[in-house]
Amino acid sequence: MSGTDVFARYKQQEKKLETLTETMVLVQKMVSEGMEAEVTLYKKGDKSRVETIIKKSANPMMGKAGMKNIVIDDGTSSWIFNPMTGKMKEPNDPDEAEERTPEKVAYLTEETVATMKCHKIKASYPDGEYEILWIGADNDVLVKQEYFDGEGRETTTNSDFRTVEGVIFPWKMVTESDGMVQQMTVTSLKINTDVPDSLFDPSQVEGYADASxxxxxxxxxxxxxxxxxxxxxxxxxxxxxxxxxxxxxxxxxxxxxxxxx
Known part of the structure; x- marks a missing residue:
């Protein structure tokens, strides 16, 4: 199997995941550099809402315990609600929505990561950036990713994969970047559940003043x-x-x- 074949199968798996999770409610526990928080993602089509409730914080600049931040993406703009800075609206960047296509994908070897047998490939992009991907040999899911942008490296490792309504999802995700480590652990995942449209309406969010x-x-x-x-x-x-x-x-x-x- 070539690197191009592995990459194509991985992308097909991602599209399948997107199709199967038209609506989703995902609750995770986040632990990072002295901070603990509960992060809830509501997804419906191309709209999303992320609520972050800080449970513990060693750095007041990152927020205090009990603080709730909300980010709503209504498909065209992002609304940021923060008790410290207020409410702000930012237009979505169309470039970020574009899927990058590598100019070359090379097959490197087979390796076992997080008890899973993986195809290890290297995807190189026209701007000189590249990523090393470990793709599950039996299920085409992303197990590990190392991304190099010319300035540094960011590594994400997924593990404890579980199947929920036909969707294979990692229950644990660890990201390392610039010496910092962030761990996300799933506590609840509901797929194709009822998600009210009102969650994606910024005017329904109360208690946040307009940002100065x-x-x-x-x-x-x-x-x-x-x-x-x-x-x-x-x-x-x-x-x-x-x-x-x-x-x-x-x-x-x-x-x-x-x-x-």
Whole structure:
């Protein structure tokens, strides 16, 4: 079996998961760097709502125990409700919704991860980034992922897979990035259950004041700064590979962004 075949089967499994979970309520316990929280995901079609209730926090900057944050994606915009900063609306980035297609997928070897026999493959992308994927040999699910963006590595390991109404789902997910470790453990999963439309209506959320203009402006500036930094990295990598024409196009885009600040 080739790397391309393994990658295609993995993507088919992801699409199957998306189809089978048209509506879903997922409750998880999150533990990360001295913080514990309960995270609930409500999903209905292309809409989602994530509620995070902090149970324990060693860092006040990350929030206090009992604090509840809500993020609603209504399909076109994201609404962020935070007791510390208030309510903010952000348009969805169409680029984030686009599925990336690797220019090359190589089969590396077979390995066992979390007691599962896996096909290990490497997917390389046009911008120089790449990821190592461990795909279950018997079920085509993602068991482990190492993502390299040129600056660092992020590793996610899924384990304790269980089947709920025909859906194979990992009960435990551990992510490591920049020396930080986050563990997510499923406590409840309901598939194809009733999810009220009102959950995705921002006007139904009460108890959060509008974010101050200063907070909204600061959030927009941070988003734009991160986008510029990503462009700078991508431009440098293109020049290093001799793809100067592509780099020039991105340089013009970056200049336009800087002028609109």
């Amino acid at each position: 203009p200063e907070h909204q402006k600061a959030a927009q500036q941070v988003d734009k700064m991160m986008e510029v930094m990503n462009l700078v990295t991508e431009i440098q990598e293109l020049h290093q590979r001799g793809e100067h024409k592509k780099a020039e196009i991105l340089e013009k885009k970056m200049q336009q962004m800087m002028q609109s600040r």
